[in-house]
Amino acid sequence: MPVKVELLRLGGTSAPANWKEKKSFRTAVYISASRWDQTVEDSSQLLSRQSELCRAFLREHREFKKVETYADRNSSRETNREWNRLLDDVECRKVDAVLVTSIAQIEASCGMACYHVGRFFYPAGIRFVAVEDGFDSYQDDLELYLKRYANRYASFLGAQRHERRFNRNKVTSVSVPYGYIYVAGGTPEIVIDEETAPFVKELFALALQHTTVTEMARHMTEIGAPTPAARRRALYGQKVSGSEYWKSSVVKTILKNPCYTGDYVTGRTKERFLDGVNHFENVPCEDWLVIKNHHEPLIDRETYEKSISIMDSRRFENHRDKASAQNPFRNMFVCGHCGSVMTCNRAGSKSGRAYARIRCDAIRFNKESRCEAYDVRMDETITKLRGELAAEICKANEAASLFPQMVGSAWYQETLSQLKARNSTAAAKILDRSLTKRERDDLYKELLRQKEKLQNFETAFSLDNPWVSLFTGIGDAATIEFDRQQVRAIFQKIEIYRNGEIKVHFVHEEWRAYIDVYLAKVGEKGGVDKWVDETEQ
Ligand SMILES: [Zn+2]
Structure with a gap:
């Protein structure tokens, strides 16, 4: 019988275990006259809308018993006296739940709001409900929710910044392209850089003659044109990284830049905060901020548009790229002797x-x-690969059938209860407002670590185990048709040796390791014998 592990939410572990039986939650309702993710025009309307939404929610959900309403009516963001009072009451455990319309109305910024919800309420087992966002920490994924709001906040700030700069007609040196010079002063200006402008014109002329960007890059290096990075270093003394040689990507960037037609354009990329890392993504051209005819053009519009369409039409014409893109195992084979990626050809x-x-x-x-060149046949390698894959599928299927036995073992139960105990110890420490942000962050990290350990452990011995679910779902290894997506989903890398031997690294090896650990600990007994023998061979 498959064992389905309940996903760990706030209600599951770090919150009081009795949440499920809990009949009522003492609830604090918080409303405020400001939002950090939008410009508020009518704060009184905002307040009445919030209290209306919260009232409606309380009417429908009888388990929430309102204790008090905390209202920050001042729209200036600095005053959040009521919010602080609410935090005090939470610390004294006068309430078990906090009800708001959106996380965006808490505190003055996304960071602080996420901090309070994520590092204070959540680990301490305070239920957090945001009516308008449709979020309830009892059943929804908190991290996803906070991340989504962090994204929204970042793009809101970015758009604001852009607009402010744009409204002041302000041009920054960063956004002035190759071929122009940025002149600082009262009203910053863009003027033609006589030294590099001819190169830009030449690039566009070459583009119209259907020259490829690779050839253009080679040509620019040959005639000794300074690269954009080098020119920027020379002009502004900036520390710009970048090669002294032209690359095709640099050429492409120039040919695609609408600034050469005399328009000033910003907002072509947007910053996004994803998984803790900043990303830039392209903005569709109808959303760009454009000042038409802002400076002297280098290229007329017709030339610019023609070269863009030529580039677009050529994108998939390169035959060698096409062939290598079609090979599903591209970059997957690695030399077992020297570690370099092996090439595939006929x-x-x-x-x-x-x-x-x-x-x-x-x-x-x-x-x-020191690696001597050698090659192995593709078809023979693929046959071996299928054999390895078949073995892995077999093991995964056996693991799946053994789960009830594994979960029932004393070792599993003991480890699980240890992990649970550590998790709740970590959670208990957090509810103390005298902790500094730093201390709470450390505790929170510790809690996350424990939570992840527990979660992973439970997942590993269930059908949610990614390794098991992947390999039990593949089908027949002998007939499977490999496409690129599938190859990426199944293999990490495939090492190849001179004698034709292969060593396959499958994805999710770390999930398989849990089961190997179990087998090493308790595998001597009972029905798992067979499998142990197999894995040790
Ligand atoms: Zn090699």
């Missing part, structure tokens, strides 16, 4: 029939490499 055999081969070419590109 070769003729002695009998005259062409066959695909996988080749270690390291010596050609890197003279230091």
Whole structure:
């Protein structure tokens, strides 16, 4: 019988375990006259709308018993006296739940709001409900919710920044492209850079003659044109990284820049905060901020548009790229001796029939490499690969059938209760407002670590185990048709040796390791014997 593990939410572990039986929650309702994710025009309307939404929610959900309403009626963001009072009451455990319309109305910024909800309410087991956002920490994923709001906040700030700069007609040196010079002063200006402007014109002329960007890059290096990075260093003394050689990507960036037609354009990319890292994503051209005819053009509009359409039409014409893009195992084969990625190409055999081969070419590109060039046949390798895959599928299926036995074992139960105990100890420490932000952050990190350990442990011995669910779902290894997506989903890398041996690294190896640990601990007894023997071979 499959064992389904309940996903760990706030209600599951770190919150009081009795949440499920809990009949009523003492609830604090918080409303405020400001929001950090939008410009508020009518604060009294905002307040009445909030209290209306909260009242409606309380009417429908009888388990929430309102204790008090906290209202910050001043729209200036600095005053949040009521919010602080609410925090005090939470610390003294006068309430078990906090009800708001949106997390965006808490505190003055996204960071602080997320901090209070994520690092204070959540670990301390305070139920947090945001009516308008449709969020309830009892059943929804808190991290996802906070991340989504962090994204929204970042793009809101970014858009505001852009607009402010744009409204003041302000041009920054960063956004002035190659071929122009930024002149600082009362009203910053963009003027033509006589030294590099001819190169820009030449690039566009070449583009109209259907020259490829690779050739253009080579040409620019040959005639000694300074690269954009080099020119920027020379002009503004900025520390700009970038090569002295032209790259095709640099050429592409120039050919695609609408600034050369005399328009000032910003907001072509948007910053987004994803998984703790800043990303830039492209904004569709109808949302760009444009000042038409802002400076002297280098290129007329017709030329610009023509070169764009030529570039777009050529994108998939490069045959070699196409062929290598079609090989589903591209970049997947790695030389077992020197670790470099092996190339796949066609070769003729002695009998005259062409066959695909996988080749270690390291010596050609890197003279230091001590790896002798060699190649193995693709078809033979794929056959071996199928064999390895079949074995893995077999193991995963057996693991799935053994789950009830594993979960029932004393070792599993003991480990689980240890992990649970550590998790709740970590959670208990957090509800103390005298903690500094730093201390709470450390505690929170510790809690997350414990939570993840527990979660992973439970997942590993269930059908949610990614390794098990992947390999039990693949089907027959002998007939599977590999496409690129599938290859990426199944294999991490495939090491190849001179004698034709292969060593396959499957994805989710870390999830398989849990089961290996179990087998090492308790595998001697009972029905798991067989499998242990197999894995040890
Ligand atoms: Zn090699």
